[in-house]
Amino acid sequence: MRACSVAERAGVSSYAIVSTGFLKQARAIARAVGISSAWIAEYPGVVPNDSAEVVERKVLEHVLPSLLQGFATPAEALQEVAEPGPSDVVFKGALDEVQEHFTERLWTDGLPIVPPTQNRVEAFLRWTDRDALEVIGVLPPEQREATVWNVAVNGVMAGCRPEYFPILLAAVEAIADPEFRLEDAGATPGWEPLIILSGPLSKRLHFNSEGGALRIGRQANSSIGRFLRLYMRNVAGLRTPPGDTDKAAIGMNFNVVLAENEDAVTRIGWPPFRVDRGFSMADDVVTVQSVVAISPHIYSGGSSALEHIEPIVRFMEGVMGPVSPVAITYRRSHPLIVMSPSVAQAFADGGWDKDAIRSYLFEHLTIDAGWVERYPLHASGASTSLATMVRERGLPAHYAESDDPRRRLPILIRPEWTSIVLAGEPGRNQCRVYVQQHEQGAPVSKKVRLAADAEVLRAPAVQEPEASTEATPTLHR
């Protein structure tokens, strides 16, 4: 529908061919981009499952008649609908009544929300110098403004603490960045964004970066992870059924925030993730990237770096290999390795740093050319030869230097695009690989901006408390 929108604005009538399962999404996006007048011709069924003969029959019996009807049908103008202002009270009620009101309007993620009252929202705003009405960006597919105000509203709803607000703002800046390609977040692979936090704030705000680092449980990691998906539903407009715009075929749950283990990376002598991303040691940096698959737990043992890299290669090839044809087509791939400090120490003891790991993986992760050519049949209905992709779609020539389907092609596109973040149980030799969805959800990093007088967030972190039944104290402003 993006191409239809461009055509309509150029004064050209547009007619889209959309299969049955995507009609509602197409109409919703057409409304969102202001072209409800675009004609949508239905292809009945699931295209990749239809033979050439079935495709021809369906086109002649269904698609073509619809297109001809569209040619002859005058277009209707979009009716604009009045909506509330940003700080308007839209409902008053008891807790359960608020839940129902929000659920009926698809303003929740299925879990109870904290009622976003004005005083709760204002408590968040005290943690930034930015104007509440500042527009951070316009988010597809619904083309709504992301503002400092509505970040706070959704932060309240997700159960975040007010002092998390600067991190929430950085996360929204990241997804609003065109590099992130939020417009692809409703696609059928159903990838899920992952926030990675690197910097001193991680300890000050009591993020978990050790055992169970990516499991729900710690308020900071969990509530901020929930916030981002809730924000994508409410402001970007990506909603699963009964909504129309999120077409994840199966999907994944929201990811809790991955907080880097600052002490471990410092002790080992490796640069922290924010430095890998081009920031300084003093910065707090939020990176958001897509995750479309997660490897099993990867144990690696032995006393040499080569012993530890072998299982990582094997598992990484297993989880990335099957989807690598798409990464090769789009020439983007940003896998993330979450590495226990004990594994990182083993590499460091063997004289390997992050670049050495990246280079080894780039050289040794391969996939057979035959799979690269066959996989598009399954994903999108037609296989494609590498020679065709080189000739017609801009793939570099070396991909077609031979037509031997057994030849091995590199899975990774660039060695420096593999991220390594230290987290997880330090006492266990385990890693996991997080597969990123090529250009969709490419990693975007933003510096966390603290209010000028937020000294409490700049103070040295206190020692992590031992397990306690007492609630974590709230930072007041």
Place this chain on the structure above:
Amino acid sequence: MACRCTALDFARANARGIDVSEEPQYEVVWPLGRSTTRAVAPNTRGADPQRLKVGFVWDYLFKGDQMFATIGQALRHRFPGVELVDYSAFGNIHGHDERAVVAALPERLRSEGVDAVIVGVGA
């Protein structure tokens, strides 16, 4: 008898079963953002297909090439005066350079003199 209640019906029934008269009341604000959508004035349809110049725009997925070939053949058969512009004139709207291709689309449509465009395939 099979229950035809939806999940929301149960939620409402449950809420009505709870006395909320003593509970705090929350005045809540809107969680969405201002829509920036501005409607595009609809373009004229209803022209005689015999005099149309129709372009095909493809995302290089979901057998669009086959669909376009079938549609093109049928259009020429029914409307001998129709002109068609192949998808190769417009580029891949879902490839690695999608944004550049889509941004260039208006100029390409104008230079080809296209009256209508068939875009596929969403699936």
